[in-house]
Amino acid sequence: MTIRFTLLFLISSCYISTAQALLSHNDYAQSVPLHNAMKGNFNIIEADIYLRDSIIVVCHDTNEISDAPTLGKLYIAPLKKYTPEQLKGKILLLDLKEYSPLLLKCINKMRTNNSDLFKHMSILITGEFDRDLLSKSKDGKELLLDGRLSNIDSNISKEHMPIISIKITDLIRWNGYRKIRRQEALKLKSIIDRVHLSGRKIRFWNVKDDYQAWNVLRALEVDIIGVDDIEKYYKYKTICH
Numbered sequence: 001m002t003i004r005f006t007l008l009f010l011i012s013s014c015y016i017s018t019a020q021a022l023l024s025h026n027d028y029a030q031s032v033p034l035h036n037a038m039k040g041n042f043n044i045i046e047a048d049i050y051l052r053d054s055i056i057v058v059c060h061d062t063n064e065i066s067d068a069p070t071l072g073k074l075y076i077a078p079l080k081k082y083t084p085e086q087l088k089g090k091i092l093l094l095d096l097k098e099y100s101p102l103l104l105k106c107i108n109k110m111r112t113n114n115s116d117l118f119k120h121m122s123i124l125i126t127g128e129f130d131r132d133l134l135s136k137s138k139d140g141k142e143l144l145l146d147g148r149l150s151n152i153d154s155n156i157s158k159e160h161m162p163i164i165s166i167k168i169t170d171l172i173r174w175n176g177y178r179k180i181r182r183q184e185a186l187k188l189k190s191i192i193d194r195v196h197l198s199g200r201k202i203r204f205w206n207v208k209d210d211y212q213a214w215n216v217l218r219a220l221e222v223d224i225i226g227v228d229d230i231e232k233y234y235k236y237k238t239i240c241h
Helices: 003-010 035-039 062-067 071-079 101-113 131-135 182-197 211-219 230-240
Strands: 021-024 044-052 055-058 091-096 122-127 144-147 163-167 201-205 224-227
Touching (some): 035 230, 044 062, 044 071, 055 071, 055 101, 071 091, 071 101, 091 101, 101 122, 182 201
Parallel strands (some): 044 091, 163 201
């Protein structure tokens, strides 16, 4: 797609491509976690996680840990109620808010204990940790890694690190609150092309939930669209169709 053609899309009412995946960002904050995203055929379900006495819990901040629901109760048990066809290709994205070797071991134990579930879907981990080091470790090699901008040209295989996720405001000032400028679109497109050349998919975060922002991301051929307001996205999709 030429940048001229792309910019024509940026000013259009909407642009929907079935090739692009949807990510339910901070899914646990939804009015109905997991099920709203599954109903909307979201491909990736994201949960922030911590450890509480060697048990994985879901929450955003450390002051919420003591009352936080467990990953097993909020996601693992409900996911088992879906059919293999419904789970096929789905990804559980776990954001390790406080990385530790013990947390990684607990994730692997959870995956092994629920092999009937994870033979149909995958676990992708993200957060602040050394991707290159983790990719070579015993506990890291069985999990998919969510890469960063610095990992685009990494020697980690695209199968092990299939996605590059970038905070959009680390690249440009635009984050959906206004029309994107041509130079900003060109800069994003150059990064997107680099990621695609590496054989990986790209996602930007810190983007406003807005029709205009979703139009831009889709027109620029961003592979994964992060959504916080699922109900708003339902309306957007309805209008576009």
